[in-house]
Amino acid sequence: xxxxxxxxxxxxxxxxxxxxxxxxxxxxxxxxxxxxxxxxxxxxxxxxxxxxxxxxxxxxxxxxxxxxxxxxxxxxxxxxxxxxxxxxxxxxxxxxxxxxxxxxxxxxxxxxxxxxxxxxxxxxxxxxxxxxxxxxxxxxxxxxxxxxxxxxxxxxxxxxxxxxxxxxxxxxxxxxxxxxxxxxxxxxxxxxxxxxxxxxxxxxxxxxxxxxxxxxxxxxxxxxxxxxxxxxxxxxxxxxxxxxxxxxxxxxxxxxxxxxxxxxxxxxxxxxxxxxxxxxxxxxxxxxxxxxxxxxxxxxxxxxxxxxxxxxxxxxxxxxxxxxxxxxxxxxxxxxxxxxxxxxxxxxxxxxxxxxxxxxxxxxxxxxxxxxxxxxxxxxxxxxxxxxxxxxxxxxxxxxxxxxxxxxxxxxxxxxxxxxxxxxxxxxxxxxxxxxxxxxxxxxxxxxxxxxxxxxxxxxxxxxxxxxxxxxxxxxxxxxxxxxxxxxxxxxxxxxx
Numbered sequence: 001x002x003x004x005x006x007x008x009x010x011x012x013x014x015x016x017x018x019x020x021x022x023x024x025x026x027x028x029x030x031x032x033x034x035x036x037x038x039x040x041x042x043x044x045x046x047x048x049x050x051x052x053x054x055x056x057x058x059x060x061x062x063x064x065x066x067x068x069x070x071x072x073x074x075x076x077x078x079x080x081x082x083x084x085x086x087x088x089x090x091x092x093x094x095x096x097x098x099x100x101x102x103x104x105x106x107x108x109x110x111x112x113x114x115x116x117x118x119x120x121x122x123x124x125x126x127x128x129x130x131x132x133x134x135x136x137x138x139x140x141x142x143x144x145x146x147x148x149x150x151x152x153x154x155x156x157x158x159x160x161x162x163x164x165x166x167x168x169x170x171x172x173x174x175x176x177x178x179x180x181x182x183x184x185x186x187x188x189x190x191x192x193x194x195x196x197x198x199x200x201x202x203x204x205x206x207x208x209x210x211x212x213x214x215x216x217x218x219x220x221x222x223x224x225x226x227x228x229x230x231x232x233x234x235x236x237x238x239x240x241x242x243x244x245x246x247x248x249x250x251x252x253x254x255x256x257x258x259x260x261x262x263x264x265x266x267x268x269x270x271x272x273x274x275x276x277x278x279x280x281x282x283x284x285x286x287x288x289x290x291x292x293x294x295x296x297x298x299x300x301x302x303x304x305x306x307x308x309x310x311x312x313x314x315x316x317x318x319x320x321x322x323x324x325x326x327x328x329x330x331x332x333x334x335x336x337x338x339x340x341x342x343x344x345x346x347x348x349x350x351x352x353x354x355x356x357x358x359x360x361x362x363x364x365x366x367x368x369x370x371x372x373x374x375x376x377x378x379x380x381x382x383x384x385x386x387x388x389x390x391x392x393x394x395x396x397x398x399x400x401x402x403x404x405x406x407x408x409x410x411x412x413x414x415x416x417x418x419x420x421x422x423x424x425x426x427x428x429x430x431x432x433x434x435x436x437x438x439x440x441x442x443x444x445x446x447x448x449x450x451x452x453x454x455x456x457x458x459x460x461x462x463x464x465x466x467x468x469x470x471x472x473x474x475x476x477x478x479x480x481x482x483x484x485x486x487x488x489x490x491x492x493x494x495x496x497x
Contacts, residue, residue: 029127037134041102047396050095054364057146058377065384074251079196080148101143101150109134119168129467137403153461155194162187184221188228203447204440211436245318254324261331263291264338292358293453346449351414416470423473430472438469
């Protein structure tokens with residue numbers, strides 16, 4: 001490939017390439033970006049100590065810190081509460097937790113650079129892709145919250161790199177082939193833990209599985225990956241079922257699906273149970289309030305008025321979930337075009353500049369002006385963090401301005417998505433890797449749109465995947481435009497090997 005050949009013919013950037021000064025001289029673009037990213041993260045930690053809190057944050061804190069080892073919450077899997085417990089030791093310091101989250105995001109940025117450099121892209125191109133994470137104001141903001149998304153992002157990218165790392169450099173040696181089973185098992189286990197941190201992981205599972213099949217890793221590797229990803233989740237789902245009588249990663253999946261369909265649900269001519277009929281709204285009722293999924297889940301919707309989830313007993317969780325799941329499934333089947341339209345609309349919103357989701361001003365990618373504007377839970381705070389005092393102080397104004405001005409342009413993400421589709425159709429060298437990274441990112445967004453709707457924080461875990469997959473696709477397309485004959489030769493050589 002043209003880009004690959006160009007880099008391999010360059011002279012060494014420093015006579016002592018193996019030493020740290022030589023490496024910094026060679027990789028100065030990513031070093032500068034890491035320094036800049038670390039600086040804005042340090043300013044954010046200074047402005048909002050010890051952490052930022054969203055309503056979901058208190059559920060994670062309560063599950064992780066309230067007695068025993070880790071509780072089995074109904075609304076979220078227990079993976080992130082486990083991290084909350086471990087990463088706040090020994091003194092239950094939320095500042096420690098968010099520091100680890102900032103470090104995890106910096107590691108993600110460096111991993112993007114390393115993956116693209118390994119694929120022989122120019123250093124500037126690899127650094128530009130890493131900047132989408134290292135400098136993004138929304139990402140930095142989310143890292144400061146006690147929320148699961150940052151670790152989920154890191155785990156998802158780690159699993160993809162585990163299986164794709166040899167392929168990025170074209171390594172098809174016998175040793176690399178023999179290691180497929182071990183790598184696939186490890187990737188499956190990492191994906192399983194990612195699902196226990198945030199339950200959106202299963203949307204990406206088919207892409208990983210198809211990639212392993214396409215790469216001809218052998219049945220042992222495919223079986224190892226499948227068992228590594230599935231068995232821990234089946235075991236955890238059994239624990240949830242034993243406690244709540246709901247088999248799944250959470251006991252409240254019905255609430256999520258209800259929120260997705262309630263905005264277009266038309267009960268006319270649809271057979272429903274007595275309780276399900278009480279969830280129906282007229283067109284006039286729907287027009288009187290927001291129709292975003294989050295509104296139906298958390299605000300005074302028919303389901304909230306009917307079931308009062310904040311005061312439900314343990315025994316009421318499963319019956320409520322069954323009613324909401326049945327209502328949602330019935331509406332999806334009765335109105336498939338409306339469901340597809342809602343899903344596609346929210347999916348396109350992720351790639352449309354300027355579109356903001358419902359309640360964006362108080363979301364987990366927003367920065368409050370005062371500590372009083374953060375989510376408070378007096379009972380949980382008294383039980384788990386009695387000494388907690390939240391602050392908003394200088395340089396909070398600077399950090400808010402940075403977040404407002406410096407974030408990933410969604411037009412750029414749309415460009416990476418389009419380039420990925422074209423690259424997948426035309427490329428040979430990295431076609432499978434484009435499928436893995438960009439396909440995983442786009443399927444994650446599509447699955448989220450199909451279940452939870454549109455939210456900026458749901459977009460951010462897909463950015464590293466699109467950054468790698470889209471960059472590989474752009475490199476392939478650029479090579480074809482610059483030298484069609486060389487691109488065809490590289491494609492032929494790749495096909496033969």
